[in-house]
Amino acid sequence: MDDKQLMEDRQSVREFKRRTIPDEDLNEIREFFAGTKRLVPDIRTELKIYTDPDMKNRLEGVAGYRGLAFGAPVYLVVFSEDVDNYLFNAGYIGEQLCLKLTDMEIDHCWLTVHDIDATRRALLTESELEPAVILAAGYGKAVSGKQRLDIETPSMLKYNKREDHVAPKIAQDDMVYSGTWGTPMDWSESAVDPLLDEALYAASLAPSFLNRQPYRYIVLSDSVVLCVKQEEITTIADTALDVGATMYNFDTIYAHRNSGKNKWILAIPENADTMNVPSDYSIAGYYPIG
Numbered sequence: 048m049d050d051k052q053l054m055e056d057r058q059s060v061r062e063f064k065r066r067t068i069p070d071e072d073l074n075e076i077r078e079f080f081a082g083t084k085r086l087v088p089d090i091r092t093e094l095k096i097y098t099d100p101d102m103k104n105r106l107e108g109v110a111g112y113r114g115l116a117f118g119a120p121v122y123l124v125v126f127s128e129d130v131d132n133y134l135f136n137a138g139y140i141g142e143q144l145c146l147k148l149t150d151m152e153i154d155h156c157w158l159t160v161h162d163i164d165a166t167r168r169a170l171l172t173e174s175e176l177e178p179a180v181i182l183a184a185g186y187g188k189a190v191s192g193k194q195r196l197d198i199e200t201p202s203m204l205k206y207n208k209r210e211d212h213v214a215p216k217i218a219q220d221d222m223v224y225s226g227t228w229g230t231p232m233d234w235s236e237s238a239v240d241p242l243l244d245e246a247l248y249a250a251s252l253a254p255s256f257l258n259r260q261p262y263r264y265i266v267l268s269d270s271v272v273l274c275v276k277q278e279e280i281t282t283i284a285d286t287a288l289d290v291g292a293t294m295y296n297f298d299t300i301y302a303h304r305n306s307g308k309n310k311w312i313l314a315i316p317e318n319a320d321t322m323n324v325p326s327d328y329s330i331a332g333y334y335p336i337g
């Protein structure tokens with residue numbers, strides 16, 4: 048399946064059958080992980096796949112919104128060295144795993160880590176690497192009517208019937224500005240490069256903590272700037288993972304033109320002052336275009 052289709056099809060699934068994932072598929076995931084693209088290539092990471100039946104009991108109450116770990120048959124955990132930008136990098140890898148699982152028709156859901164020490168104990172690990180991404184995985188139960196998680200705060204979880212598969216996301220129009228903060232983009236084909244349009248659409252489909260999508264893009268003539276808001280409701284770690292996931296989607300679609308030559312630069316651009324970014328947003332990085 049092509050990248051865009053995978054991004055559209057990816058969705059969080061939170062109810063699993065008991066059936067586990069076959070070993071050959073787990074091996075395929077391990078091999079895939081070894082070849083995943085990295086935002087920061089020299090950060091040491093490791094994937095551990097947990098299939099022991101007790102794992103769901105150990106994680107319950109520890110990881111996930113309100114400690115809900117969904118009793119999945121398999122958990123994938125990306126451990127990472129704790130160095131600069133490691134959570135951006137982990138989010139970038141996490142989204143690749145989500146898309147790979149989607150391609151393999153394996154259902155999954157990201158689980159937030161709010162207590163690192165308790166999570167380490169649940170994962171029975173003494174590794175010096177930090178558990179950065181946890182995905183519950185397996186085969187989703189058929190639900191009566193399609194469902195969507197309605198989430199405003201972790202304590203206000205509700206399942207609602209919904210019309211389509213993809214959790215509602217803010218429109219690309221509201222997520223992307225032209226030149227300065229708040230200035231709408233002209234999306235007509237003569238005004239915007241169609242590939243850039245697709246890459247920004249892909250960026251808007253990424254998973255995020257509580258579906259908050261705490262980021263906005265500003266398109267300049269030679270780069271795209273990613274601004275992020277650290278909301279009170281979200282940990283710094285989850286915000287950074289969200290950023291890594293949206294960066295991956297953008298990068299992957301845009302790379303169709305330049306075969307990966309351009310990359311995210313995790314720094315503040317020199318012209319940052321000209322964009323009127325409000326004080327509750329900071330710049331996570333920029334991506335040269337053209």
Ligand SMILES: Cc1cc2nc3c(=O)[nH]c(=O)nc-3n(C[C@H](O)[C@H](O)[C@H](O)COP(=O)(O)O)c2cc1C
Nearest residue numbers: 058059111112157158159214254255256257258288
């Ligand atoms: C960093 C991160 C942490 C998340 N933590 C949880 C979680 O603990 N429990 C959960 O049910 N979903 C979790 N999610 C999934 C989001 O709720 C989900 O991506 C969002 O609601 C959008 O829905 P979608 O993935 O179906 O597009 C997390 C997603 C991200 C990126």
